[in-house]
Amino acid sequence: MAMIPKKLAIPDVAKSIVTSFDEIAQREGLLPIKVSDFYAAKVEEEMRVLRERELSGAEGPLYRCVLPSMDRFSERVSGEVGDFIGDHVNMPEELRDVLIWKYQDRVLFLPTDRCASNCQYCFRTAYLSDRYGAKPFTLEEKVAKLVEFLREHPVIEEVILSGGDPMVMAPAQLEMVLRALREDAGVKHIRIHSRTLVYSPFVYTPAACEMLAKYRVRLVHHVAHPYEICEVVKEHVARLSRAGVRQYNQFPLLRNVNDHVDVLRELIVALDEVGVRTISIFAPDVVNFSAPFRVSLRRQFALMDELAWSSPAWVHAVRYALDNPHGKVRQQDFVRWEEDVNEKGGRVPFAIFKREGREIRYPDFPDELDIPGKRDVMLWRDYRGR
Numbered sequence: 176m177a178m179i180p181k182k183l184a185i186p187d188v189a190k191s192i193v194t195s196f197d198e199i200a201q202r203e204g205l206l207p208i209k210v211s212d213f214y215a216a217k218v219e220e221e222m223r224v225l226r227e228r229e230l231s232g233a234e235g236p237l238y239r240c241v242l243p244s245m246d247r248f249s250e251r252v253s254g255e256v257g258d259f260i261g262d263h264v265n266m267p268e269e270l271r272d273v274l275i276w277k278y279q280d281r282v283l284f285l286p287t288d289r290c291a292s293n294c295q296y297c298f299r300t301a302y303l304s305d306r307y308g309a310k311p312f313t314l315e316e317k318v319a320k321l322v323e324f325l326r327e328h329p330v331i332e333e334v335i336l337s338g339g340d341p342m343v344m345a346p347a348q349l350e351m352v353l354r355a356l357r358e359d360a361g362v363k364h365i366r367i368h369s370r371t372l373v374y375s376p377f378v379y380t381p382a383a384c385e386m387l388a389k390y391r392v393r394l395v396h397h398v399a400h401p402y403e404i405c406e407v408v409k410e411h412v413a414r415l416s417r418a419g420v421r422q423y424n425q426f427p428l429l430r431n432v433n434d435h436v437d438v439l440r441e442l443i444v445a446l447d448e449v450g451v452r453t454i455s456i457f458a459p460d461v462v463n464f465s466a467p468f469r470v471s472l473r474r475q476f477a478l479m480d481e482l483a484w485s486s487p488a489w490v491h492a493v494r495y496a497l498d499n500p501h502g503k504v505r506q507q508d509f510v511r512w513e514e515d516v517n518e519k520g521g522r523v524p525f526a527i528f529k530r531e532g533r534e535i536r537y538p539d540f541p542d543e544l545d546i547p548g549k550r551d552v553m554l555w556r557d558y559r560g561r
């Protein structure tokens with residue numbers, strides 16, 4: 176069921192899609208709408224500013240992150256699937272819903288399927304929405320299975336807690352997981368991926384920061400837009416830093432949210448100013464109903480080039496990667512363009528990448544559908560009426 180703070184007034188033009196969203200979401204394996212009070216206040220401010228410019232308010236980047244835009248269901252593009260990166264085929268049979276083992280030296284552990292807010296662009300939406308059936312294990316059972324698996328596979332050096340958002344777990348539960356990883360499994364590296372910094376920064380209490388530091392966790396935030404960084408967020412980043420927690424950022428390149436070099440630069444600089452290093456930008460996965468967020472590969476490559484040419488190394492020294500069932504590929508792994516024709520005679524573009532000697536066909540987003548986000552809407556605070 177949708178969880179939208181009452182005070183968040185949905186623009187008239189968007190009311191019908193917001194009202195019908197949950198029914199469609201349930202049918203199609205998408206997450207229901209969920210917006211935290213903290214994030215809703217930012218969306219409200221954005222809507223107010225955009226309305227002053229006689230826009231509806233539903234065009235803004237923060238709005239699009241958590242609420243369905245008008246184009247949310249209007250485009251379906253060839254190649255979209257529920258599980259694009261192969262999470263399910265990479266779950267060992269006896270560890271369904273526990274872990275994903277895709278790279279030899281690290282595993283992804285899934286302690287929870289809940290998040291502080293639900294992102295419209297979520298690439299794990301089918302898994303999180305129960306599309307793949309019941310989740311059979313308690314957290315204690317998951318941890319026991321994980322520890323046993325790690326003991327049997329000493330080649331694994333890193334456990335990445337993802338999900339869902341691990342930072343929404345109760346502190347005692349999170350500590351139980353971290354203690355088991357360090358003390359029972361003796362794992363070398365622990366990483367947590369989380370978007371709570373922008374949705375619910377209050378989870379980073381002094382005690383939580385100390386716990387993350389104690390277990391030497393690397394915390395990877397998922398901040399996707401510079402306006403997600405406010406004074407409250409900065410205070411919590413500083414608290415984490417004071418406790419000694421190593422912080423990084425990674426985020427997806429999203430059409431109409433951050434697909435302009437000025438937005439990317441502003442985001443990376445703002446994070447760097449508070450001591451958070453952006454380590455990667457990734458292409459949005461080709462999951463069902465991802466079209467409103469996808470950017471054609473030619474434009475993705477051009478944006479990364481532009482970022483490199485127009486900024487110093489401490490800004491552009493980020494890894495840009497495209498995930499797929501066979502492992503991540505990078506721009507420099509690109510080999511050639513190819514094209515198929517679908518049953519309706521439409522163009523189905525692909526890019527061929529090469530990884531470890533193997534050719535990978537990556538579905539492209541058609542150039543003709545790729546209408547770039549407007550800089551002055553995405554950076555609405557900078558608007559000067561031009």
Ligand code: SF4
Pocket residue numbers: 206289290291292293294296297298299300338339340369370
């Ligand atoms: S926080 Fe991550 S896992 Fe949760 S809805 Fe957003 S993208 Fe998906």
